[in-house]
Amino acid sequence: MIVVLTALEVERAAVVRHLVGVRAHRHATGTIFERGVLAGHPDREVVVAMTGTGNGAAAIMTERAITEFQPSAVLFVGVAGGLRDWLRLGDVVVATRVYGYHAMRSDEDGDHARPRAYEPAHDLEQTARVLARGTSWRAGLPAGEEPPQVHFDPIASGEVVLNTRTSATARHLSHHFNDAVAVETESAGVAQCGHLHRSTPTLTIRGISDFADGGKERADRGGSQELAARNAALFMRSMVAELAAERRRPTADEPPGGPSSVTNSISGTANFAIQAGVINGGIWLGEPPGLDLAALDDLTAAVAEARRTDRMTVGAFTRAVLGLVDLRHQATSPPTDPARLRALRRAIEEDLGGDAELLGRLAKVFGGAP
Structure with missing residues (x-):
């Protein structure tokens, strides 16, 4: 099972368009997930949820989705602002690194960056790179439309919708995160949550919907968000189809390396001494400190x-x-x-x-x- 998270309705709609047999799944907290299968791939089950904007909200929803469904991977699919002039509206950026750029210390001599950085799961990135080399993922694009390009670069994720190249935030990004080619507001929360939750693999796929240069409203009115969300969802569709059959994730009572067991049998007057081996992980003695x-x-x-x-x-x-x-x-x-x-x-x-x-x-x- 794959979990696909989005922040906006336009992103959710673009993703669900590629699913069939979609049904609601109500979480105990009231959150409603959408659960279906990838069209043409009945063995690829997909769960979709909207996180809302912001890394905090995205982290909460990611934790909830991972706990509820134990997915083999989490993909965040949506739109982003471009930070490079060579990008085009509708291009797709697959994050090779996600920067949580709002972490800093502020002193009298200024603000000092203390960033967090998260890299994607290696197998997910490799699958994405192979797909990007071909053209099959573009199936379904309108005839005659110039196809989007797929770029593999870092993305900056903070708490600001950036719509200028001259603000203090823009200068902060340019100075401390100069290799980031796009900016958005959710992926750092998703990536950190995946890291904390038994290293659940995560990957960010973003379509460029504006250039963070003061023209966001004009671009949005022209349909740029729909274009960017559609292209990101097209790439997501091929990613889900290509991913290997569900990888078993360890349960709470077994080590991350997978289940293992040792059985010793003795009978009659046999002598049993000891069986030794290598223990991976920590040793849990007694109950953990109680938390409500x-x-x-x-x-x-x-x-x-x-x-x-x-x-x-x-x-x-x-x-x-x-x-x-x-x-x-x-x-x-x-x-x-x-x-x-x-x-x-x-x-x-x-x-x-x-x-x-x-x-x-x-x-x-x-x-x-x-």
Whole structure:
């Protein structure tokens, strides 16, 4: 099974157009996923969801989708702003690296970048490169239309819809992330969540819908988002068709290397001494520190509301949500590291910025312990 995430309705519609037998799948939290199979490939099951905009929202939805469906891969398919003059509207960019560019430290002498970077799963990138060398993925394009090109380059992912080449954010990107050719607002959250969730493979596929140069509204009115989303979804279609049969992912009670077992049998007066081997992974003794997952859900919703009502800055919100995703991963994927939990709690407390309500909810996650 493949999970395909989108941020906008125009992106979702472009993806679902390639599925048949689509039906709703309602998550316990109320999220509605769409579940179907790739047209012409009944053995390729696909789940689609809209994350909404922003890395924080994308991380939450990615965690939810991975936990619910245990996919073999997660693809983020959508549109992006181009940062290079050689790009054309409708071109497709497959991210060879995703930069979370909003992480920084701000001092009196200025802002200092502390970026996070995520590379795609090697097999997904290799599959994409092979597809891009051919033309079969373009099947379905209107006759006579100049075909889009596929580019393999880094993408910058932050919390700003960039529509200028001269703002402080634009200069920050140009100075610190000069190899990024496109900019958007979700892929860093998706990539980090995949990394934290047993290294679920992720890949970002974006169609260029504008050039982040002040002309976004004009381009959008001309249908550029529909064009870019259509081309990205066409490439996604071929990717899903080419991916190998579902790879089994380890369950919570077995090591990432896959299941293994050893059986010893003795009978009569046989003597049994010892069987030795190599143990991969950690050793889990006893129950992990108790975390209230219902309280964690409540805190996550409260943090989203705090951002909506401007009680939290964009940066603090993004860091807090990614911290909450990491906290859930620690709580649900033993062995749990108590030191890591304490460090996460301290970091999240800093991001909550002294908000008494949110800090109280955080304390409930840890059973009310100070």
